[in-house]
Amino acid sequence: MTTYARINELSAHAGATVTVRGWVTHLRSSGKVAFIVLRDGTGILQTVLVKNAVTPEAWTLFGELTQEACIAVTGEVRADARAPGGYELGIAELSLIGASPLDYPIQPKEHGIDFLLDNRHFWLRTPRQVAIFRIRNEIEQAIHDFFYERGFLRVDTPILTAAIGERSGLFSTEYFEEGNAYLAQTGQLYGEAAAAAFGKIYTFGPTFRAEKSKTRRHLTEFWMIEPEVAFNDSEDNMKLQEDLLAYLVQRVLERRQAELKECERDVTKLENIKTPFPRINYTDAVATLQQKGSKVVWGDDLGAEDEALLVEDYDRPIFIMNYPKEAKAFYMKENPDDPRTVLCDDCLAPEGYGEIIGGSQREDDLDKILHRLREEKLPEDAYNWYLDLRKYGTFPHAGFGLGLERTVAWICGSQHIRECIAFPRMMHRLRP
RNA sequence: UGGGGUGUAGCUCAAUUGGCAGAGCAUCGCACUGUUAAUGCGACGGUUGGUGGUUCGAGUCCACCCGCCCCAGCCA
Numbered sequence: 001m002t003t004y005a006r007i008n009e010l011s012a013h014a015g016a017t018v019t020v021r022g023w024v025t026h027l028r029s030s031g032k033v034a035f036i037v038l039r040d041g042t043g044i045l046q047t048v049l050v051k052n053a054v055t056p057e058a059w060t061l062f063g064e065l066t067q068e069a070c071i072a073v074t075g076e077v078r079a080d081a082r083a084p085g086g087y088e089l090g091i092a093e094l095s096l097i098g099a100s101p102l103d104y105p106i107q108p109k110e111h112g113i114d115f116l117l118d119n120r121h122f123w124l125r126t127p128r129q130v131a132i133f134r135i136r137n138e139i140e141q142a143i144h145d146f147f148y149e150r151g152f153l154r155v156d157t158p159i160l161t162a163a164i165g166e167r168s169g170l171f172s173t174e175y176f177e178e179g180n181a182y183l184a185q186t187g188q189l190y191g192e193a194a195a196a197a198f199g200k201i202y203t204f205g206p207t208f209r210a211e212k213s214k215t216r217r218h219l220t221e222f223w224m225i226e227p228e229v230a231f232n233d234s235e236d237n238m239k240l241q242e243d244l245l246a247y248l249v250q251r252v253l254e255r256r257q258a259e260l261k262e263c264e265r266d267v268t269k270l271e272n273i274k275t276p277f278p279r280i281n282y283t284d285a286v287a288t289l290q291q292k293g294s295k296v297v298w299g300d301d302l303g304a305e306d307e308a309l310l311v312e313d314y315d316r317p318i319f320i321m322n323y324p325k326e327a328k329a330f331y332m333k334e335n336p337d338d339p340r341t342v343l344c345d346d347c348l349a350p351e352g353y354g355e356i357i358g359g360s361q362r363e364d365d366l367d368k369i370l371h372r373l374r375e376e377k378l379p380e381d382a383y384n385w386y387l388d389l390r391k392y393g394t395f396p397h398a399g400f401g402l403g404l405e406r407t408v409a410w411i412c413g414s415q416h417i418r419e420c421i422a423f424p425r426m427m428h429r430l431r432p
Numbered sequence: 433u434g435g436g437g438u439g440u441a442g443c444u445c446a447a448u449u450g451g452c453a454g455a456g457c458a459u460c461g462c463a464c465u466g467u468u469a470a471u472g473c474g475a476c477g478g479u480u481g482g483u484g485g486u487u488c489g490a491g492u493c494c495a496c497c498c499g500c501c502c503c504a505g506c507c508a
Contacts, residue, residue, distance in 0.1 A: 026469075028466095029464085030465060030467060030470075031463075034465095035466080035468080048466075050465070082466065084468070106443090107458060109443065109457060110443085110444060111443065112444080207508080211506055212506085214503095215502085215504080218506085401508060405508080407508090
């Protein structure tokens with residue numbers, strides 16, 4: 001009877017004969033001894049083929065193998081210090097599941113980013129990418145655990161929407177008799193409605209921005225986590241943000257050391273991530289920046305260069321809070337201590353990763369939010385249901401949006417957000 | 433959309449002042465009983481992104497176009 005095993009389970013089969021199925025990553029031969037390195041998604045396994053220990057058919061088949069051929073090998077699992085992972089498999093039987101032609105494009109060498117993205121369906125098979133996606137998965141699971149443990153309800157908000165949300169570019173599509181529908185840029189407004197129903201909620205879903213951004217920090221399709229909490233104020237909101245980020249970093253440090261190593265991440269930088277995170281008022285930030293030689297003046301939004309100047313003094317994420325209202329969205333609550341500003345925060349990751357969270361306490365005063373809506377010249381009737389939330393039992397509440405790929409890039413130490421999502425969507429990239 | 437850079441073999445890159453189109457890797461062949469991106473020897477591999485121009489001669493200089501990368505803006 002055949003015993004199938006995954007590579008990461010082999011230590012439990014030491015001394016036993018098992019069958020492992022996977023894809024060939026390296027082939028080496030020294031005449032009468034040959035090595036096939038296999039990958040099965042759970043790990044890497046060196047297998048050893050000795051010419052006079054296998055059938056002539058198996059030896060011939062070895063000669064015909066190519067990179068990424070899918071094969072099954074059967075043999076004894078044995079501990080061996082010379083094998084990566086500590087265990088190797090001595091092949092008794094070898095069979096081909098799926099052949100792979102000679103022109104497989106990805107080599108265990110350096111490649112350019114454009115070539116790799118053209119071959120994303122294959123690039124995913126490489127060790128660094130596998131590590132990044134195990135870390136991404138760990139982060140996603142930790143996000144669900146964090147909110148579940150704290151009594152939050154996950155709400156799935158619509159992806160097809162009428163034109164509401166952020167001001168930046170929208171993707172549109174025909175929608176029956178209703179005219180155009182737009183792909184959601186945020187679930188926040190729906191999240192606010194849900195918060196009035198369920199108290200504490202979060203959304204976890206894809207969002208779409210038709211921005212012509214060509215930077216290593218932007219995608220047209222990305223995943224966002226948006227908590228919304230009834231009766232939280234801006235300070236509660238930042239507390240939730242820092243608790244979440246510290247939880248995510250700690251979780252990856254606890255469970256994904258091997259993957260962090262594969263990514264060559266400097267984990268001492270992650271070990272610094274402890275709450276509380278510094279909170280800097282926008283107004284104080286402007287003064288600091290001016291001291292540092294920036295030309296920013298009060299009222300300007302902070303550019304990437306300014307953000308970098310602020311972050312460089314810290315070893316953990318920081319909050320920049322209470323921006324001028326002109327720089328921010330209409331739904332943010334006016335700051336009672338300085339009505340020129342709103343109760344909001346941007347959370348900037350250290351090491352130059354930039355903004356990973358934008359959050360705010362929401363305006364709960366119907367007259368004030370109507371005023372802001374008109375100032376921004378937004379279509380009032382499209383927001384009728386949203387305004388109803390201020391009309392029928394308005395309540396203080398706050399929330400934020402966490403960019404998943406930016407968070408993954410920061411924790412993995414990746415220079416490219418586009419390797420932090422399986423199939424990235426950008427202005428000039430729709431396939432594979 | 434603006435600024436900067438870049439485009440040469442399947443991949444990563446060289447090519448001096450404008451003067452014969454090169455290397456490593458991959459692939460193929462041969463050798464090798466413990467390799468770790470094996471090694472050694474040999475072979476195959478090119479419309480130098482495109483169009484036009486200058487020149488005896490253009491990968492190299494000029495104009496336009498195209499692709500890509502980085503930065504900025506927008507944001508997560």
